[in-house]
Amino acid sequence: MLFRRVAFCALALVWLALAAPAAAAAPGPSPAPSTSASREPVVAPPPAAPHDHPGVRPLLTTAKAVGYLGLAVFVGGLAFLALLWPEGAWDRRVRQLMVAAWAAGTAAAVAGIALQGVYTAMRPLSDVTSPHVWGTVLDDHPGEVWAVKGLLWVLASVVLAWALRAGDRAVRRAPWRVAALAVAFGLVRTTGMTSHATGTARPFLSETADVLHLTGASLWFGGLVILLLGVLRRRRPEELAQVVPRYSMLALGCVLAIAASGLVLAWQLVGSVSGLLDTSYGRLLLAKLAIFALVLGAAQRSKRWVGGRLDLAVRRGGDAATVRPFVYSVAIETALLSVVLVAATLLVTAAPGR
Template identity: 35%
Template sequence: MKTLTAGRLLPLLGTLLAALLCAIGPGAGTASAHAALTSTDPADGSVVPAAPQRVVLTFSEGVLLTADSLRVLDPRGERVDEGKPAHVDGKSGTAAVGLRSGIADGTYTVAWQAVSEDSHPVAGAFTFSIGAPSKTTAKVTTAKIDPTVDALYGTGRYAAYTGFVLLVGGCVFAGVCRSSRPVQRVAVGGWLTLFGSTVALLLLRGAYTSGRGPSAVFDLAVLGDVLATKPGAALLSRLLLLSAAAVFLAVLFGSYAREDDGRTRHERRDVAYGLGAGGAVVATGLAATWAMAEHASAGLQPWLAMPVDVLHLLGVAVWLGGLAALLATLWTGEPIRRAAVQRFSRLAFASVCVLVATGLYQSWRQVGSWGALTGTEYGRLLLIKAGLVVVLVGLAYFSRRWTGRLADRTEPRKAKAPAVKAARSGKSDGVTAERAAQLARQQAALTKAAGKRKRDGDENRSGLRRSVLAETAVAVVVLAVTTLLTGTQPGRAETEQKQAAGAAGATAPAATGPAELTIDYDTGGTNGRGTAAVRIDPARSGDNTLGVSLTDPAGKPVDVPELEVSFTETRKKIGPLRASLKRLDTGRWEARGFQLPMGGEWQLTLTVRTSDIDQVTEIENVKIN
C-alpha cells in the first residue's frame, strides 16, 4: 500500500472540499429572509370600510428601517404614504407609516423592504382594499439581491472569517508556542485578508441590502446610509481595530521576537504581559464585530448570546489558526521543539472544550428542537459542521500521538566554509567579494536543503505534518460551512414561522374546491316558484367565477326579469359585494373575476324578481377558503 504523501493529499482534499461546497452551497444560497412578516394592519387581502390612518407591519424579529422601507401605492401606482417609516412604541420588530387623508376607495399595495437585525435584507408586498376592491392594482417589484453582489458578498464573508482565524491564531501561536518567519507570514496574511475583505464588505453592503446591483458599490450616498446602520458601524469598528492590530503585529514579530534586543528577562516578561493583554482586547473586539451584527444580536437572549458568540469565535481562531501556523512551520522545515508542539496541543484542547460548551448553547438557541435539527436547512448545515468538527478531533488525536514521539535533536555546529568566512571578513585570498558572496549563498542553500532532507527523513515529524495538513484541510471546510450558516435562517425562527402559518391556516375553512348551493324560491306570483343552483369556483379569497342556473318546478331552464347575488361578511362588516351577472343562455347567468377579499363565513343573498311586483330574497351561508 502506497504512503499518502502531502503532495498527494492536497489535491485529494481540494477535490473533497469542492464536492462538499457544491453539495451544500446551492441550498444555503436560497435562504435570505431571517425576519419574517407575521402580521399586518390592515390585514393582507382585507377590505376595510374606511381609510386607516397608518399601515403597521409586525415581524418575527427586529428590523432596521430606511426612508423607503414602506411604500403604499394607490390603484394607479401613486404613493399615498407620508412621513418616514418608524417603529411602533419603540418596538424594533414593528414598522409603520402614515397615510394621506382623504384617499379614495380601491385596492392599495404596500411594498416593504428592510434589513433584519442579523444583517440580512428582507422584502415583500401585500394588498388591502378600502370600501371595495378595485379593478386595477399597482404593480410593484420587491428588491432582490443581485446575484453578482450576492456572490461577492458571500466570498467576502468567507475571506473575513479566514483572515480573523489566521490573524488571531497566528499571533497566539507566536506568543505561546514559537515565533518564526512562517508564523509571521500566517498572521500578517490573516491581517491583510481581514482588512481587504472588510473594506470590500463595507462597499458591497449597500448594494447587497438595496438590490441595486454592482453600480451602487461606489455610491457615496449608499455608503453613508450603510455607516448609519448597525452592520455598517460594526464593519467600520473592525477597520479601526485592525489599525491597532497592525501595531501589535509590528511589536510581536519585531523587537519582541529578537532575543538580543537588550532587554532583561524581567523587562521581556513585562512586555509579554502587555502584549497578551493588548492582543486579548483587540481579538475580543474583532470577534465582537460579528456578534453585534449577526445572529447573536437578534432573537432569544441576545445579552448572553453575544458574549458566548465572542468566545466561540475566539476558540475557533485559536484552534484553527494555530493549526495553520503549525502547518506552515512544519511545511517550511523550520525547526520546532517538542515542548512548543505540546503547548499548542494543550491550547487546542482547551479551545475545543470552549467550542463544545458554546456550540451546545448556540445550537439550542438557534435550532430549538430535535425536529428543527433535521427538518430545517440551518439544522442540517449544523449537523454537517458538527460532523466535521468530530473529524477534526479525531485527526487531532493522531497529531497528539505523533507529537508524543517527537524527539529534539541538537545538530552539531558546522564549521563555516572558507568562502563564507572570506565573504564575512572581507578578505578575498584570490576570490573576489562578489564570488565569495555567491558561494556563501550556494552554501546556505545546500545547508538548508540538507537540513530539510534530514527533517523529512524523520518519520515522526513527517507523520505530524501529514496529520496537521489533514486537520487544516478539514478546517477550511468548517469555515465554509460556518459562512453558509451565517447566511441561513436559524432553525428556531423557521419553525416558528411555519407554526404561525399553520395556525393561520387552521383558522380558515379547509380547501374543498368549488362551493355549490341549491336555493328554492317563491315570489308568490304566477310562475313564481323555482330553484336556483349557485356555484362558486374555486370558493377561495381572490378571483372567483360565480354561476347561477334557474329552473322551474319541472326542471326546465327559466328566465326572470331580474336576478341579483351579493356577499356580506357580517362579523367584519364587509359588503354587500354585488356580482355583475351576465346572461349566457336561458336560465343561466355568470360573473367572472368576482373577487372575495378574504376567507371565512360569508352570507350569500339571492334576489329573484319574476314580475314588476313579484320579488323574493333568500339568504344562505357559504364558506370561502
C-alpha cells in the same frame, strides 16, 4: 315657492358635486345584485417585495468567509506567538503569514462596507463605488459593524508592525500582549455582532457563547497554521519538544470550548430536533458537525503521535521521516477546519428557521 325651488336646486348641485369624485374614483359598470359571493371584499395582490441584485449576496458571503479565515489566522497566530512560541516572531514564513492574514482581514472589511451598502440599499453591484452608498452605509447596523471592524484592523496593523520590528522582545512584553488581546477581542466581538446570536431570546448568553466559539476556533485554526508552516517546517528538536505538547493542551481546551458553546448556540438558534432535521439551516449545521467530527478524528491521531512518537522525533533530531506522519495529520486537520469555518459563514448568512 320660489325659495323652495332654489333650495332644491342647490341641494341637487351639492349632491352632484359630492357624488362626482366617487364616480370618477370608481369608474365602470354598476355592481351585480348583491349575493353572498359579491359581498366579499376583493383583496388586491400585495406588491412585490424588493430584492437584492444578483451577485451582491454571494460576494458579501465571500467577504465574510475571507474575513473569518483572516481573523482566525491572525488572532490564533498572535496567541500562538505570545503563549507558545515567541521566537517565531523572527521566522520569515510566520511573518509573511501574519501579514497575509492581516491583509485578508483588512481587505474583507473594506469590501464588506461597500457590499453591505449596495446590499442594504438593494442597488446594483456597479454602484459599489458610489459616494452615496458609502455615505449611507453607516446608517445601518451591519454597516456600522463593518466600519468598526475596519478600524480595528487598522489598530491591528500597529500591533503587527510592533511585532515585526522587535520580534520576540515585543511579543514577550506585557504592553504588547495587552494591545494584542484588546485588538483580538475587538475583532472577535465585532465578527459576532452580525450573527444570529444577537436575535435570540437570551442574547447575553448567546453572544457570550458566540465569542467563546469564535475564540476557540481562532486559537485552534490559527495555531494549526503556525504549527504547520512554522514549527514543523523547521523540525528543530528543542522547538518540537517545547511547542508541540503545549499546543496540544491548548487545542484540547479549544475543542472543549467550541463543543460547549456550540451546544448553547445550537439550542438557542434551532431549539428542537425537528428544526435541526426539517430546515436547511439545521441540515447545514449537521453537515458542519459531520466535518467537525472528521477534524476531531485527525486531531486524535495527532494527539496519539504527540504521546507516542514525539520523544522519538526529538531524539532523532527532528528526522523528516519520523515527523512526516504528524505533518500529514496536522495538514488534514487544518484543511478540514478551514471547511468548517466556511460552513460557519454559510450558517451566518442563512435564516435559522428555514
